[in-house]
Amino acid sequence: MDVIEVNDLRRAYGRTRALDGVDLAVQAGTAVAVLGPNGAGKSTLIEILEGHRSRDGGTVRVLGRDPERGTRAWRDRLGIVLQESRLVSELTARELLDLYAGYYAAPRPVPEVLAETGLVGRADRRPEQMSGGERRRLELALAIVGRPELLFLDEPTASFDPEARRRTWELVAGLQDAGITVVLTTHDLEEAAALADRIVVLAEGRVVADASPPALRAAAGPPVVRFRVPVGVAPPPLRVALDRHADGTLSAAVPQPTDLLRTLCTWEEESGHRLSELSVTCPTLEDAYFELIR
Amino acid sequence: MTLLRSDLRDTALPSPAHLLRRQIRYELRAHWRSRSLVALELALPLALLLIMGSLLRNAPGGPLGDRYPDVFVPNMVALGLVTTCFAGLGIEAAYLRLTGAGKRLRGTPLPGWVPLTALVAQSLVVGTLAAVLLALAGALVLGVALPAAAPFLVATAVGGTSFAALGVLVSTLVPRVESAPAVTNLVLWPLAVLSGVFTAVPTGSLMYRIAMVLPLRHLMDAMNDAFGGRGFEWGGLAVVAAWGVGAATLTAARRPGRT
Numbered sequence: 001m002d003v004i005e006v007n008d009l010r011r012a013y014g015r016t017r018a019l020d021g022v023d024l025a026v027q028a029g030t031a032v033a034v035l036g037p038n039g040a041g042k043s044t045l046i047e048i049l050e051g052h053r054s055r056d057g058g059t060v061r062v063l064g065r066d067p068e069r070g071t072r073a074w075r076d077r078l079g080i081v082l083q084e085s086r087l088v089s090e091l092t093a094r095e096l097l098d099l100y101a102g103y104y105a106a107p108r109p110v111p112e113v114l115a116e117t118g119l120v121g122r123a124d125r126r127p128e129q130m131s132g133g134e135r136r137r138l139e140l141a142l143a144i145v146g147r148p149e150l151l152f153l154d155e156p157t158a159s160f161d162p163e164a165r166r167r168t169w170e171l172v173a174g175l176q177d178a179g180i181t182v183v184l185t186t187h188d189l190e191e192a193a194a195l196a197d198r199i200v201v202l203a204e205g206r207v208v209a210d211a212s213p214p215a216l217r218a219a220a221g222p223p224v225v226r227f228r229v230p231v232g233v234a235p236p237p238l239r240v241a242l243d244r245h246a247d248g249t250l251s252a253a254v255p256q257p258t259d260l261l262r263t264l265c266t267w268e269e270e271s272g273h274r275l276s277e278l279s280v281t282c283p284t285l286e287d288a289y290f291e292l293i294r
Numbered sequence: 295m296t297l298l299r300s301d302l303r304d305t306a307l308p309s310p311a312h313l314l315r316r317q318i319r320y321e322l323r324a325h326w327r328s329r330s331l332v333a334l335e336l337a338l339p340l341a342l343l344l345i346m347g348s349l350l351r352n353a354p355g356g357p358l359g360d361r362y363p364d365v366f367v368p369n370m371v372a373l374g375l376v377t378t379c380f381a382g383l384g385i386e387a388a389y390l391r392l393t394g395a396g397k398r399l400r401g402t403p404l405p406g407w408v409p410l411t412a413l414v415a416q417s418l419v420v421g422t423l424a425a426v427l428l429a430l431a432g433a434l435v436l437g438v439a440l441p442a443a444a445p446f447l448v449a450t451a452v453g454g455t456s457f458a459a460l461g462v463l464v465s466t467l468v469p470r471v472e473s474a475p476a477v478t479n480l481v482l483w484p485l486a487v488l489s490g491v492f493t494a495v496p497t498g499s500l501m502y503r504i505a506m507v508l509p510l511r512h513l514m515d516a517m518n519d520a521f522g523g524r525g526f527e528w529g530g531l532a533v534v535a536a537w538g539v540g541a542a543t544l545t546a547a548r549r550p551g552r553t
Binding site: 050106 | 306307308316320323325389393394395404405471
């Protein structure tokens with residue numbers, strides 16, 4: 001079942017087309033990361049899905065409803081971590097969670113949420129007495145206290161240190177395991193690969209890729225085998241075309257690098273020459289991403 | 295850990311009235327912990343009342359009272375109420391709008407009208423408390439008679455509500471969070487001086503004529519009548535109420551929906 005269905009979504013600011021015919025479907029229980037450079041339309045898309053922003057055209061259904069006509073019962077099923085917001089600084093984390101829990105029909109116990117977000121030791125501190133990472137975790141705690149079915153995370157680990165980021169990933173993975181659908185935006189490709197079943201890349205208001213992280217990585221091209229032959233020695237005879245680089249190394253892009261490696265090893269043994277600087281490099285998600293948004 | 299359970303989903307959402315009461319309780323709790331707001335709304339008017347009232351204890355009061363404190367205390371009660379319901383609320387409403395706090399709340403099942411209504415209610419509670427505190431201080435320290443209860447409460451209710459509406463309107467004009475105190479105080483203090491809170495404005499002067507169009511002068515007159523035992527100042531209260539209705543109408547017209 002699709003939790004989110006978006007067809008031909010359009011939104012402009014003046015003459016700038018922030019979203020220009022976006023299609024998107026998100027199945028229940030999956031995690032989708034929306035990536036794209038600044039100004040690609042990520043935040044506009046998320047805010048339209050959350051019901052915070054209107055659209056110019058197209059159809060949008062989130063949990064079976066048009067977000068522009070979202071009811072209280074509909075919002076009861078959502079959890080939202082905004083990209084930027086300031087928490088009321090005069091209430092403690094525990095009080096804020098207690099306050100927010102009271103908005104929902106079937107909230108989770110506050111101590112359970114504090115424990116899950118690693119805030120037990122900070123429960124009686126106000127947001128202004130917390131670090132940036134702790135405040136962000138508190139925002140995540142506020143988003144999950146209502147027992148959401150669908151969770152929107154707008155750059156959830158921005159300003160986190162590596163340990164806090166890793167803990168948040170584990171937390172989000174736990175939420176996914178419990179069946180919560182997650183839609184997140186991030187600039188962090190490692191985060192997208194770690195958390196998402198699918199990555200949607202937006203560029204200039206259009207979806208330019210929608211695939212799983214491995215499929216996206218594969219779209220950037222095959223692995224590259226690179227090596228150097230001794231000076232004055234002819235390169236091994238191969239069935240694939242070799243590229244010669246300025247530093248004297250040779251390379252070939254091959255879908256199955258093991259075949260080429262086997263051939264090179266055999267050549268070494270038979271010719272008595274040694275290959276140096278032998279490496280196999282797989283294209284990264286970052287390579288694929290930059291290829292897409294170029 | 296139980297996260298999604300259909301039996302829990304059958305639970306009904308809390309009623310709006312329950313949510314409003316709860317929100318007001320939390321707003322009050324948060325408010326009392328905000329030292330800067332408590333200083334602005336209670337400490338500053340109280341200090342002004344005691345310092346100026348003591349300095350000019352035996353100065354003449356003009357047409358409304360025998361001594362300066364007889365007029366100054368009702369004026370300061372009106373100003374204390376307005377400081378809370380207009381300036382304090384204006385700052386908090388601007389924070390709600392500009393910090394993303396309101397947007398986060400709109401993403402929850404809390405009815406959209408609850409956060410601002412709770413802020414207004416909180417400011418009315420604190421404003422009434424400020425007015426009572428200033429009246430008591432005036433009686434205990436400066437020997438000014440306590441006001442008649444009914445006219446005082448009516449003036450407080452009409453003045454507090456109308457200036458709350460004006461505070462919310464002004465909050466929509468604040469461009470950045472950091473400028474909220476400056477914008478609200480920039481309106482409040484010139485208005486206070488123009489309206490003659492601290493010293494009488496000559497009748498018939500240009501300042502007087504301007505002040506008579508604005509709401510604070512009329513609220514001060516209503517308070518003076520309550521303190522002086524002259525009953526209700528319905529004409530003045532009608533002007534104050536008209537400003538409140540106008541502000542609420544303008545705010546409703548300016549209220550941003552989805553962007």
